[in-house]
Amino acid sequence: MRIGEFQELIRQTYMGKDSARGISGTYQWFVEEVGELARAIRKSDHRALEEEVADCLAWLVSLANLSGVDVEKAVDKYRDGCPKCGRAECGCTEH
Secondary structure: OOHHHHHHHHHHHHHHHHHHHHHHHHHHHHHHHHHHHHHHHHHOOHHHHHHHHHHHHHHHHHHHHHHOOOHHHHHHHHOOOOOOOOOOOOOOOOO
């Protein structure tokens, strides 16, 4: 499934609930899912990692839908590699 298709699926499935909850409430749910992802990482639980990555992605896309962000267009910034150094394998130094 392409990113745009996934975004449309999430819009059709959850926009009613997401709109009622609002951006702030949806963001809070997203952060909760990121916490669950952190726990799965700490436990090295691959099955839970897959589930939590999917949940985090879905909540992030919900936030994009509420904010009017086209995710497929937004990720285009990474089409040519690292947007800072422009390399296919990032050569930026971390601080």
